[in-house]
Amino acid sequence: MFPNELARQQRAKVRLAITFASAGAVVLGALAVFQEFPEPPWLWGLFAVSFVFFEWNTVEVNDKLFASPSIMVVMTAAVAFGPMSAVLGTCAMAAVALFTPEDIRQRRWFQPAVNFGQLILTAAASVVVLALILRAGSSSGEANLAVTAFASGLAAMIYGAVNYWLVLFIVRSVYGHREARPWSHMTSILLPLTGMGFLGGLLGATYLLVGAASLPLIAIVFFTGYMAFESYAKLREAQLSTLAGFIKALEAKDLYTRGHTERVAYFANMIGQAMGYNGTQLEKLRWAALIHDVGKLAVPRTVIRKKARLTDDEYEEMQAHVHHVEDLLSEVDFLRPMVEVASNHHAHFDGNGYHGSTGELGEIPSLDARILAVADSFDAMTSTRSYRVALSQGYAFSELRKHAGTQFDPNVVEVFVSVLTASGERYGSPEELTDDEARRRAEHGIGHSHAATESPHMDTNRGSGAGRG
Amino acid sequence: MAETRLRILSYIVAAALSLTAVAFGLVGLTAAGVDQTLWIVDVAVWTVVIAVVSMIAVPAPSGSLLSLGIGAVVAASILVEDITAFGAAVAAALVIVSLVEGRFSFMRPRTDGDFLSDALAAIAYSTLFVYAADTIERLAFTDPYWGSVFAVAVGGLGWFVVRALVSAFVGVERTDLAGRYLWLLALEDWAVVVSLLAAGALFGLTWPVMGLWALAVAVLPYAFGHLAFERYHSTKVTYGQTIRALAQIPEVAGLAPRGHSTRTAELAVAVAQEMGLHPNDVNELEYAALMHDVGRITLNEPAILKAGYTDEDIARWGAQIIAEAPYLSQVSELVEQQHRPYRSPGIEFDPDVPMASKIIKVASAYDQGRVELGLSAIEALERIHQGSAYEYDPQVAASLRRVLVFRGEIPY
Incomplete structure (x- = not known):
């Protein structure tokens, strides 16, 4: 000021x-x-x-x-x-x-x-x-x-x-x-x-x-x-802070996911606000974001950290985190609607992708889940993972846009790009990479081609920047 | 056994109440100077009101269900002029409640113990109220309203104490719950009882001057509190569910045996209740027992698995994770202490180890014996006894034995 x-x-x-x-x-x-x-x-x-x-x-x-x-x-x-x-x-x-x-x-x-x-x-x-x-x-x-x-x-x-x-x-x-x-x-x-x-x-x-x-x-x-x-x-405050603190503490055990859920919650909140969500809806979205990766805590670190392409078994294990979330948290009454959102954050806008037990292949995920998918993928791309370095914000935006209409809701993507640009905040690698350079880096050490969003099979986008959030 | 005794006892109380209602009826209707039509209307109306209102349950902080009928009885005590009519209405309503309550699916289930404590508390209230009102009349209070408030306060104190006493007495009937524990639990509900007494008295005082508006005056303010009691109850339930869910993360990850935390918590709570710990401590112990193995999540780090670890490490890691939740610092402390033996080398026994931690240690070891080692109940208990006074607290071991005897898992 x-x-x-x-x-x-x-x-x-x-x-x-x-x-x-x-x-x-x-x-x-x-x-x-x-x-x-x-x-x-x-x-x-x-x-x-x-x-x-x-x-x-x-x-x-x-x-x-x-x-x-x-x-x-x-x-x-x-x-x-x-x-x-x-x-x-x-x-x-x-x-x-x-x-x-x-x-x-x-x-x-x-x-x-x-x-x-x-x-x-x-x-x-x-x-x-x-x-x-x-x-x-x-x-x-x-x-x-x-x-x-x-x-x-x-x-x-x-x-x-x-x-x-x-x-x-x-x-x-x-x-x-x-x-x-x-x-x-x-x-x-x-x-x-x-x-x-x-x-x-x-x-x-x-x-x-x-x-x-x-x-x-x-x-x-x-x-x-x-x-x-x-x-x-x-x-109520004790309950909410217990859940949030616990997730944070568990997450902190892993270097690569540290702060991930908090950032995803922040981005999701940003999108929700821009789309005119009211307080209650934002609260629900925030909780869905905070719990969306709880299941991943139960996935062996060897799988999460693997640098090379995952085997089918390992991939299966990785995707099981969606079910772990459901197994763990569906018992908690007040989280039930949020669990449904969280378990669908790998479902695609066109109905492909990996759905939780409440969603079916071909079904369009809820708006909450679509927002969460964009926020999750953006943070996955702009933070360093075991399998690649962080990408630049511009690259992440272009990836989101590229998969808009198939993996992501185009409307949500545009809202997100415009609010994040307007906020003046920057995430990811400070180095503005060309598209080709960024792709090269993204694929470096993972050796898997990028696109494959056409296939309805659940291994779509395996290992890609946008899919492994 | 104990249940049958309670059942018989509640039959006796219900029968005595029926007799009282009839006796009051005979006395009231034959007494000189009583308007009989008015008497019958009074009794009929208040019997129905008290009975119907009693069907509504108020979830109290301790987890037990109180009856909203407290308020109706208090209102009746102020509004019904004739003592016999009041007595007959209360007795008849309690009998109806004992016959009807819990029969329909929309009602919350209530036990014989609940009926007994409510009925005896209502009797205590009525007796004390009548006695106090009589005394006040002789003392000639200038303001009759203050007289009523005073009489309600005296009767209300009786209600509260008798209810707590009966709850504890019902506990004495069961050897797996300490009377002290139940007594403290019942005392915890004072806010609900006091709130109901005041709302009932407010209605009793305002009805003659305000008519139907009295309903708003008494019911609306109470409704806020009622809503809060309901919310508190449901939040407490989901809080428990949340902790239960988080505690299962290592189990889902395959780093801890499935169901171990839930079983340990269940047994630890039973032992703590048998030993008569304070209800608040039992609550914290339950959370600590549920999360006592949460530190195992650290084992999904291959480097740590390779380097090796001890029970102390698990306890410490778990405590560190739990300490991140600002309201669980006590629980974190309990988890950190749970690995410590009863007697460390060089000292007689370690006074710094909280009782709750010692209970968790025993419960966890018993469950490990049963499930992981596949032992029978008596063998698993024998394993605890062998470590008694060295690894495990003998007091806790003795309590565990009593709980297992009560559950019929071991013969003696």
Whole structure:
């Protein structure tokens, strides 16, 4: 990054911090004039503590269900405080949460200053709406409960939207007009958000109707739920990192495949993103890439490292790694869809090649498998293997293009070539070889002709750069 | 034997509950000042509600299934005015559950032990709740809501303790599981029990003032937790599957005997449970036992095979591989220690070797004796006994013998 760009960012940060902090202070000051501080004070303290707790400890779960319990706390507090002190009370709660422990540890000033304004503005915008609705519908009874619940849901939606736009605004003004999507799935989290608000409003009404005795019960249900979600998230993280770490460790035992799966996962992710995959689909693709060569760990090194052409038996053994993957990992429930992709990464676009047990000869592999095939072959060509030196990126591209339509999906190949070129990253031999030279090197020490993609027999491309990935 | 005793015991409890329901019915319906129609409606409604809700199982962290009925019983305890009606409804619902549960394919299977611990815990709760509510009435709490919360807390404590005690008692019936192990296992489920108690109480308090909205107030927050319990359970299952799968890589590669890791893990877990290790330790031991031979994958390197290797090398290589997974450092440690003998030259016994590692060593050696050397159960055990107090921990060897006796593999 250029120095003047950094200076510009610094100036933008200072400007933003001052604007947001003073906007927050002005709103808070104005509210102190128009509204009363909630009674009793311990109630406010209780809600403030829970709000800060949830702001600081958001459980990161992939499926957005427990996205933001802090919004629920805001709505519960707003209803419990009553319309006359809801806005001031919730804004004061929000103001307390300006520092995160991380900020304090790192002595950051920009984040807390902006947070202060952002939280207050968000809370004020949403709770004002809620307070107005609550004041208008002052009839009592069960109809009032419905109004409270739905108004809180609406307010939560506003909270989410305002927060989203403010974050977007901040990121844009600091980092310029680069693509900034802090909540890339805004629409998909609106529903859980509204649900949280709805429930929050009901819980606030519960406090008004039943009294303080309801608070410990609500707290217990939420705290245990939160704990369960946390331990679930931890366990999930443990599981994923175990699998990834294990594969890495096993792979590291072999000099030639070291880092292979990680690079393949990286390329596959790149292609997936360029083809418009969403988070879940990318996750699946990444896992398929990480496990695609697990079976190879069970193939004797003598076969993998062999410099000369493989005998039929050895070739058979080599291809068995596709089945090893299935044998090993099909028992793992959550990996089942990924195993199907991984076991088809040697299947060809035209239906030839080596299919796993779920695919048949002549069947077109899934898009995931086609992406994985391109990523795998590219990395195989651009890294040094026992049977040849690494090839250049240009050569690898031309090989991919040459076999596009037969071995590879032409669309995937073009997407990959264009994103990798656009990224400016370079892989493989730095030496730009001519096509003939590269071929000569590729065939050197392997003594097998290249093409042979015509044959539907599974020894197609045996030993070629594109086939032995 | 033990199963029959449990069955008889659960029949006795079910019969006693039926009698209680009838007795409460007679007392309640004949007592002066009781609106009989209201009484019958109360009992009928709550019997159905508790019975139906009890059919829903909550997967607890320990792996056992708790009944959602806890919440319904708590709600009933607050909402049903008449003590006899409450008692009759709970007793009748428990009897229905004992008759129906597990009969249909869509239900999760539950054992007599599950029924016993749930039923006795519900009885403990009801008794304590009624007693506490009575005391509170005499103490004249200013806020009746706080009174209810207090009574639920007292009853809930009873529920939790009785359930854990009964679970441990059921374990005493089986000689292959230590009561201590089961007691600790049941204590692990406190979050689920507390969450259900609070959700039930929330419903009980809000129903009179909020009507059907009370359902949302009580059920929605609990639903988040329930979802998390479910997810936790299924992730735990797939975590186990993942480790099982990875542990088999050397076996698929032909570098370790097929099925050895699975059999060793199964036996090691049984021994650990018999010895009463902490459930968390048993969990780690299972993973370590599954992966104790994973270092053998290194043997597919021809140079290493040529240079030769020892058991210590296998253990060390395995530990190195496992250490790459950030959450398995404990397991890695256990795998590294598993080759170490009970008594090293020059010392009486080695206090640094974790019990789990000693168990894995014994289980692995037993399986090796059975499968690789083709020995009978008694011969394989004799082989362990011969190395006892030198190579193998005598305590573990004794525990292994008890497990094998329980399984009927050896006569004594």
